[in-house]
Amino acid sequence: MPSPNNLNQTTPLLRNTVTAIIVSMTMNLAAQSASAPTVEEKQKNQLNNANVIIVTAPQHSPLVVVSSLKTPRQPVPASDGSDYLKTIPGFSQIRNGGANGDPVFRGMFGSRLRILADGAETLGTCPSRMDPPTSYITPESYDVLTLIKGPQSVLWGPGASAGTILFERQPPIFDRAGAKGHISGLIGSNNRQDGNLAVSLGNQQGYLRLVGNRASADDYKDGNDVTVPSKWNKWNADIALGLTSLDQDMLLELTAGKGDGAARYAGRGRDGAQLQPDSLGLRFEKHNLSEVWDKVEAKIYYNYVNHIMDNTTLRSLPIGGEKSSTNLDRQTLGSRAMATGLWQDFKLIGGADWQTNTHRMKKNNHWKNNARFYNYGLFSELSWFATPQSRLITGARLDHNSVERYADNKQRSDNSPSGFIRFEHDVLDMPVLLYAGLGYSERFPDYWELFSYNAAKKAPSAFVSVKSEKTTQLDIGAQYNGVSTHAWVSSYLGQISDFILFKYDPKYARSIEINNVDATVFGGEMGIGYAFNAHWKAESSLAYSWGKNNRDQRPLPQIPPLEARFGLTYEQGNWSNTALWRVVSHQHRVAIDEGNAAGKDFSPSAGFAVLSANVAYRWDKQIKISAGIDNLLNKNYSEHLNLAGNGGFGYAAKTAINEPGRTAWIKLDVTF
Template identity: 45%
Template sequence: MALACAASLLLPVAAQAASTADAAASDTLQEVVVTAVHDHSPVQVVTDPKQPRQPIPASDAADYLKTIPGFSAIRSGGSNSDPVFRGQFGSRLPLLTNGTQLQGACPGRMDSPSSYISPETFDQLTVVKGPQTVVWGPGASAGVVRFDRLPPEFTEPGARLEASLLGGGHGRNDQTATLEVGNNQVYLRATANHSHSQDYRDGRGQRVPSAYDKWNTDVALGWTPDANTLLELSAGAGDGWARYGGRGMDGSQFRRDSWGLRAEKKHLTPWLTKLEAQVYSNKADHVMDNFTLRTPPTTGMMAGGMASSVRRTTTGGRVAATLEPGAGWQLVTGFDGQYSPHDMRKGTPADSYANKDWERNAKFANFGWFAELGWQASAQTRWVGGLRLDKAQAWRYATGYGGVSPIAADNERSKNAMPSGFVRWEQQLTQSTTVYAGLGHVQRFPDYWELISPGNSTANKGNAFTTLQPEKTTQLDVGAQWKGQGWQAWASGYLGYVRDYMLFDYMGMGSAVRNVDARTAGFELGGNYKLTPAWTAQATLATTWGDNRSDGRPLPQTPPAELRLGLDYYAQGPWTAGALWRLVAPQHRYALNQGNVVGKDMGASSGFGVLSLNASYRVNHQWKLLMGVDNLFDKAYAEHLNLVGNSGFGFPGNTRINEPGRTWWVRADMKF
């Protein structure tokens, strides 16, 4: 049986204002498995990551984000993909959990930040498209993704438990639980999850090295002496392992340790409506090797086995104030900062890395000020604008695995007062039609993978560390939303120019990074229509385009156009059902041997179509059963954004890794 948690059709969330009847309809739709997510408001998508979705339940953040139009992922097997939005990834698309950032440690992003996030343990997922906010950190040219846990509310002493169990094909089994205990002044919230899968087989029956096992647990203790005050202390940990058919090493450890403290006070004065502050620390301690989860090679540079142990600790804080002086004005302003050192060590089966000293090889820091101002000019018109200034610093250290080397003059970089900002107009044309247009600009400092990871950027090779310039993105975002009797529709589009885009050139086994100028464009469309009181049809379409103006070539790692068609059945009874037909176009625009730190273009890719089905039965208020099948016709296909299969597993060169074949799954949800 094939696994997972499933999904029916779209949970389209309405535009801005909703009537009581619309709200009731929205509550009803929450019973349906999610197969795609609609825009919630101008430039924003808001959804509930606890809802089961199809295809098979998400084991990490990238898996869940793929249900949102415009998102794709660089695939490398069963888990730990790297999310891509509108063809952009990495630090262009920051992923935040409860307002904090966790940076992965692997030089090749084997442990991307998304791999440490279990979506089902969070209450709310928010995506801001494009450079249309400045309050959530620097460099967000593609957008901002936020996974948040909301403080539980208790009017009297009580306890709540939510849990789910999932089983399916390829040995997939997941367990998730959330326990909340408290009263009107104090609460304790504990979440835990575990996800496991064996190697899957593709549509041709070929086994793909893709097994993984991961767990996470988090605890939050909160104090709410009154309705306007919150103080919360949190801590968490996680670990796991993963096999990668597209890499020369596997991940034998994905250790995460986190803690945080946040405070919030509302309605201090008639004009100071909120004051919030938080501090946090997130540590990723990652081990990759080629002997724990596979047979090591007998020849080559890593013959006999090799391990690399890397860690990165991101410590940061944020202070923000919300002011409402009246006349429709609202200002959010404050400061944020983070400090992030990176350490590493190596070993072999005979000479373990655990016996070596950690060596510092890089360190990053950022400090920023932000102000975002909104003005409700009339009942139908709203203006929003923001400004952000950042100071970024980076240090690199000579690599020798013998200790920390002194920093030379050319091994420190800084950039002061990097400006970012935007202005957006939102207009409600009629009771059912809303439009918006926004112009934004972002300056993004090179990240660890661009400054340190490439072969020409180490302390002893090349000069990219000193010559690579910050990326400067200017983008126009436009969109509209419509709502009628029994139907909803939305559209969003963008047109951007990127100066000093950071591009990777692959040469043999190595890569180099340089600046080029680029243009980007694309759109996302979506809608749903109630065919009958019980049947709803849904559709989304997303496409993106990129052009490398400096080289006269397409921008690499651009996902192809994707259409999703869905059909939901819900008749106010215990049964629901859904179907998802995913259609992906061929991609003929590529830049051979160019890409990013994770992947490169290896040529054109074929289009494909995949049909998936699901059904659910609500036993009672406490119990719900779900089942489904992904890739019903057992199609053999591969995503365009993919890693080349590793020859150590018998994959031919320049061959993309196929996705899972037919996969059955069942899931039980419990709520007490």
């Protein structure tokens, strides 16, 4: 525990937050001892989740995780999409700095994860993924997050062998003219400031929605009070104009968005001086077409990212150092059309999607094309409700992929089939769900795997030699939903042919070779929650991933270690208090100087445990105040998935970047 002297040296915000949490817990415990729960409360044995900050397990199926993005999670607040995803069991993150980390699920990275925001894909530009897709996503500006684990859906695009992630906004519904919305503000340690606005004006015929966010933070300090270069700032603004029918069966929506940001990276030789996304989208939905056709939907979108990375805007150039700056951009245009049919015991979803994206670099004030990708896909999913308890779901898609390299006008193309079959069963007279699914996915190499490495002159070109990755995976799981107990388990076993592996220079953070190996992966996640009574609830989760390079008989790189989370919540009236204990094991199964487009294994890692706590008070139905402390005991630690600190900031070679020390925050949410 921190000593009184250390505690007195913390910021006023931290002292006030500590005091608020201690006073709140004391008051709530006293109230609980003074008024025992009634019989009705004991029978319910459930907490009011609207008041509670989520800390561990998903709230729905173990295969498909659905989470409200308006409900805060700890550690909070999320600076971007990756920061939010790492709070879900099975996810980890390759740390960039204070923001823009790269998400990893079950040890799988990059385009093995399909990430869509309102059905559209935004692709980053940096060859070493300084700006991954999630860096352009502000979670709180969306409503719902959906995670589909493994190759168990074909509706949302090619690849996605590890999973599919959907950030979605739900259209506002008005039964009469009016306004509704959500406003939040947050302040925290390291001068963290965050403001979010989502307001909709409308009636039964349509709506106008405005969404905005501005957030920033200074460099944070680790548990040893050492400053880590990590400051960042970003803003985004989106507008949507929707037209609806009186019965809400039809929607036509036009959207536009713009943003910008910058981030300093302790683990890189340059920083993100500009992270500028623009977007346009148009979607159409029509429900209840006939007795058979339930829904048709279509979307077309345009996303553009303009990114500048340099070593002068956000850091001081070392003595004798040379200025370095690169301006890159990417334009993405895509569309999707789907129809849903229902008849008797069957549900059929079918459609087609298309995407093209062009990557460019600016030289001498002129843009020069580097690469252009094309994808055309056909897909369908069929669900058979064989009995009230049993369902069989199958899906298949076929994609044609092609890419053009402008440097020498070379092209390559391939056809990629994917599919799955899954059986789900609700046990009769028991709150138990069982499922088992077998999936296959072929993934065409992405931009980072074909273009973004510095190969030795004698090494074969990745553009020519790297093969498509082929994953065959078995997913099985179960879920129990009792009166007081909720438990789930989700596991997988996969065989990956032609796994795309990066090999790095031992002295530098650049790849020198990319090739294919065969690999085996397995692991899973599990969780349990138990409500002792109407006030107390405990929950925990466990996530484990394992991977082996079968060709070289050694571990796959960039596999996160075993991780457990334990949460304890007390709720009384409008108050809730939650403590989170995150425990991470060491990782000795490493492949030194091997990795992916963003990072490599450079050493084994030690385990650690971090304690966090929060308190929330709902003033009324519209106003909620919450406060918390992440890393309450000021633990000094680093994650296994890490970028070695950069020498320009004084880091020795292969030194891991430490995580933030004790961090306090206070947040106000207003819903109307």
